[in-house]
Amino acid sequence: MAQTAQFNGSVTTLRGLATRPLTLALAAIAAMLIVGELLSPGFAAPSQIISQLTIAALLGIVAAGQNLVILGGREGIDLSVGGMISLGALVAGNVMQAENAAIPLALAVTLAVTFTLGLANGFGVTIMRIPPLVMTLGMYGVIQGALVVLTRGIPSGRAAPLLNDFVTNPVLLGIPGILFVWVMIGIGMTVFLRRTAFGLKIFAIGTNEEAAALAGISVRRTRVILFGLSGMFAGLTGFLVLGYTGNVFVGVGDQYILPSIIAVVIGGTSLAGGTGGYIGTMAGAVVLVLLQSILTTLNIDPSGRQIVFGATLLGLMLLYGRQRKLRM
Amino acid sequence: MTILRARNIRKRFGGVVALEQGDLALGAGEVHVLIGSNGCGKSTLCKIIGGSVAPDGGSLELSSEPVRFRTPHAAAAAGIGVFYQELSLIPQLTVAENIFLGREPRTAYGLVDRKRLRSDAETAIRPFGAVVGQGFGPDVLVSDLSADQRQIVEILKVLSENSRIVIFDEATASLDSKQVAVFFDLIRSLKAEDHAIIFISHRMDEVFAIGDRVTVMRNGRTVVSVAIAETTQDEIVAHMVGGAYIAAADRKEAPAPLTGTAVLAARNLVGRKLADVSFSLQRGEILGLGGLHGQGQSDLLRSLFGAESLAGGSVFLDGKPLLLRKPSDAIANGIAYISGDRSRYGVLPIRSIFENLVIGLVSKQRPVGLNYGALVKRIAPVAERLKLKFPSFAAPVSDLSGGNQQKVVIGRWLAVAPAVLLLDDPTKGIDLQTKHDLYVILRELCAEGVSIILYSSEDKELLGNADRILVFNGGRIVRELEGERMGEFELYQAAYAAS
Incomplete structure (x- = not known):
């Protein structure tokens, strides 16, 4: 009985941990805004906040896919998102070639291509039983190599003016369109995870795959779809990155790989899968963008930022690492 | 010396x-x-x-x-x-x-x-x-x-x-x-x-x-x-x-009335640990699987649920041949499987009691919206019937005691209202009161026309609940015990006999 009591006790703290990350992230956001404002007046001005959120939206959207793959458990992770973003941006830019009329077609082609490659990740992981880390890293290498060959390293494709406006300029109430897209994705993801049968299946395979299979869930199909969705979200991010920067070069997506994982972890999703959600991930994306901004304000160079980011991930892992022990 | x-x-x-x-x-x-x-x-x-x-x-x-x-x-x-x-x-x-x-x-x-x-x-x-x-x-x-x-x-x-x-x-x-x-x-x-x-x-x-x-x-x-x-x-x-064994005549419960219709029939099943198993299950019956541990009983149940593949033989449900390639094939035909190894095959740890109870209901649902109200209506009576003690549906299942966790797993399948229930040592490691509650529910289910196959590593559980017992040895049915031949002595004798 003592054992049971102890187990229950740690679960209570686990529940505490699971609800706390969001609170912590929000507190971190407030703290960083204050610190940023003190370091450099104007840091917390509305226009600044909106431009920070725009950058956070790009990270947040790719992290949505990362979030799904991680929730699905069994060491789920998608390192190919960097390549998918670059690919999405290049495909979109080359299809639209600065033509407003070609935007819908460009979006459709981009999403279709990245969704398909994401499914390939999923097949590799489920049917071929390749560990997700290896499979998606391999996919990243293949995409990246192919892009270098195809573009010969020269920036290629151009954004249509309308897309550019949508991402960077205010469309309504002084807020750019990308933020409306992000909020809609936030609502969509939350409803998807909490209120649909598919969402429940994701949590089920993430916590206990064998029990989920015995409950009648097609574990493989579910996981393949998760990887497909991750590819698609990365493709959408690439599409929006094109709008943000106007034109793109190979490797534009690389900077999103590690942050997309950290944002998910900051948001309280367990890397072991099965527990977490997207609202936390959105907050995590904002935290990371603000952190990066403050580091820039402090004149810390990119390599220094990499160190801070990597250390943040490892620190969070130490903090949340206890979760894994509680399983089974 | x-x-x-x-x-x-x-x-x-x-x-x-x-x-x-x-x-x-x-x-x-x-x-x-x-x-x-x-x-x-x-x-x-x-x-x-x-x-x-x-x-x-x-x-x-x-x-x-x-x-x-x-x-x-x-x-x-x-x-x-x-x-x-x-x-x-x-x-x-x-x-x-x-x-x-x-x-x-x-x-x-x-x-x-x-x-x-x-x-x-x-x-x-x-x-x-x-x-x-x-x-x-x-x-x-x-x-x-x-x-x-x-x-x-x-x-x-x-x-x-x-x-x-x-x-x-x-x-x-x-x-x-x-x-x-x-x-x-x-x-x-x-x-x-x-x-x-x-x-x-x-x-x-x-x-x-x-x-x-x-x-x-x-x-x-x-x-x-x-x-x-x-x-x-x-x-x-x-x-x-020992001296105080359950004799065949001591069994209190009268056998359930058999309607004579076979719900589930297996013909010459061959699998990894099964060698030529044939039997039929009557409506409203509890069919026990006996014998020493690991003689193919669990494998039979898992095969009937599509969780383990068969190398040969055929399964019939209501006289029609049934193809069992994966658990959802069995679930779609009203067959449910409950394992006593709940941490491995049962609970979704960390997730809520609600999610654990409805996962069987929604596993085959298209990825559309969940009607929470309707789902609660399905699982609330089940929770009541199982006398499930829980703080709220939203509480994590891991907060419950082992016996109550197993009740949640059982409730998951009662909510689906199966026609055939496969029980694989379902009371392993749970308290006496919960066991007793479960036995009562099994009898009620039989009276409602549910047919049950029960494997138990506890011979007393088997003798106390089953209407008939098939004794397994080396993946084969070596004896069928029924009526006055169904006592602890006979069960041991059959289980330990030369294969």
């Missing part, structure tokens, strides 16, 4: 008493059979003698000297070799390397003498040469061997230690009759050299073929020790069961 004497050995694991009074007197040049049902304490006693488990009390004497082994190594040094039921071989090493692991012949420079290792292994293998089958040799990797070949390697490994006392814990489980004959010849030559052997087996014919003396254990106690020549199979079974 008594070489080893164990007196009054006691051992508890947590709150469970594994051994209350283990006594054993082993003579030199003797094959001493240790027998008893699952959980009677014989394996624990052997582990204590072999030094891998420390006793809580009692004494152990080796050649009249008191001894206490703190590690298996200490026991080995004192001349005790143990064949472990859970094989101790290293798959990535060869047969020769495994046989002499840790005792490899050395060259003058202290390196492994591979030539001698090989020739020593060849000598050791020779007796089994004709019966070991293809693809066996000193240089073959253990990972490439079949189950019986691995068991032979384990036997050779123990024999090569040349211990004064050798313990064989179910060493013949995977061997065929020719291999067993060779093994017994080796045991006889050990005996001739005055070694002492403790032999555990569930096969009654082997007990009589090789044993000199038998010690029967029941509920952690040594019951009796007699010479094989002075006893009979029925006498041994009677000792294993």
Whole structure:
């Protein structure tokens, strides 16, 4: 009985941990805004906040896919998102070639291509039983190599003016369109995870795959779809990155790989899968963008930022690492 | 001459008493059979003698000297070799390397003498040469061997230690009759050299073929020790069961009325651990699966649920052939499966009680919105029927006690309202009150027309609930017990009979 009591006790703290990350992230956001404002007046001005959120939206959207793959458990992770973003941006830019009329077609082609490659990740992981880390890293290498060959390293494709406006300029109430897209994705993801049968299946395979299979869930199909969705979200991010920067070069997506994982972890999703959600991930994306901004304000160079980011991930892992022990 | 004497050995694991009074007197040049049902304490006693488990009390004497082994190594040094039921071989090493692991012949420079290792292994293998089958040799990797070949390697490994006392814990489980004959010849030559052997087996014919003396254990106690020549199979079974066994006539519940319609029928099922299993399940019946643990009962249930594949045979539901490739095929046809191993096959840890209860209902639903109100309406009566005690549907399932967690898993399937319920040792490790609640519910379900197949590792649970019992041995149904022939004695007799 003592054992049971102890187990229950740690679960209570686990529940505490699971609800706390969001609170912590929000507190971190407030703290960083204050610190940023003190370091450099104007840091917390509305226009600044909106431009920070725009950058956070790009990270947040790719992290949505990362979030799904991680929730699905069994060491789920998608390192190919960097390549998918670059690919999405290049495909979109080359299809639209600065033509407003070609935007819908460009979006459709981009999403279709990245969704398909994401499914390939999923097949590799489920049917071929390749560990997700290896499979998606391999996919990243293949995409990246192919892009270098195809573009010969020269920036290629151009954004249509309308897309550019949508991402960077205010469309309504002084807020750019990308933020409306992000909020809609936030609502969509939350409803998807909490209120649909598919969402429940994701949590089920993430916590206990064998029990989920015995409950009648097609574990493989579910996981393949998760990887497909991750590819698609990365493709959408690439599409929006094109709008943000106007034109793109190979490797534009690389900077999103590690942050997309950290944002998910900051948001309280367990890397072991099965527990977490997207609202936390959105907050995590904002935290990371603000952190990066403050580091820039402090004149810390990119390599220094990499160190801070990597250390943040490892620190969070130490903090949340206890979760894994509680399983089974 | 008594070489080893164990007196009054006691051992508890947590709150469970594994051994209350283990006594054993082993003579030199003797094959001493240790027998008893699952959980009677014989394996624990052997582990204590072999030094891998420390006793809580009692004494152990080796050649009249008191001894206490703190590690298996200490026991080995004192001349005790143990064949472990859970094989101790290293798959990535060869047969020769495994046989002499840790005792490899050395060259003058202290390196492994591979030539001698090989020739020593060849000598050791020779007796089994004709019966070991293809693809066996000193240089073959253990990972490439079949189950019986691995068991032979384990036997050779123990024999090569040349211990004064050798313990064989179910060493013949995977061997065929020719291999067993060779093994017994080796045991006889050990005996001739005055070694002492403790032999555990569930096969009654082997007990009589090789044993000199038998010690029967029941509920952690040594019951009796007699010479094989002075006893009979029925006498041994009677000792294993004990005086207060459930006789066929003592069963209180009347058998459920059978309507005579077969709901589920299986014809000649063959699988990994199933050999030609045929039976039919009547509507409103509880069909018990009995026998020793691991004789194919769980495999049958998992196969009927599509969780394990069948190599042959056919399953009929209401007379129509049923293709079972995955669990959802079974679920779609109203078949549900509940395992007693809830942490592995049942609960979704961390997730809420609500999610754990509805996952069976929604697993086949299209990825559209969930109607929470409708789902709660489905599961609330189930929770009430199961007398489930829980703070709220939103609480994590891990907050519940083991018994209540199992109720959640059961509730998941009651919510689906299955026509056939497959229960795979469903009350393993749960409290008496929960067990009793479950038994009552099983009877109610039968009255509602649900048909149940129940496998239990507890014979009393089986006898108390089943209308009929199919006794399994080696993947086959060896006997069907029904009516006044269905008592504990008959069940033991069938389970321990020669396969």
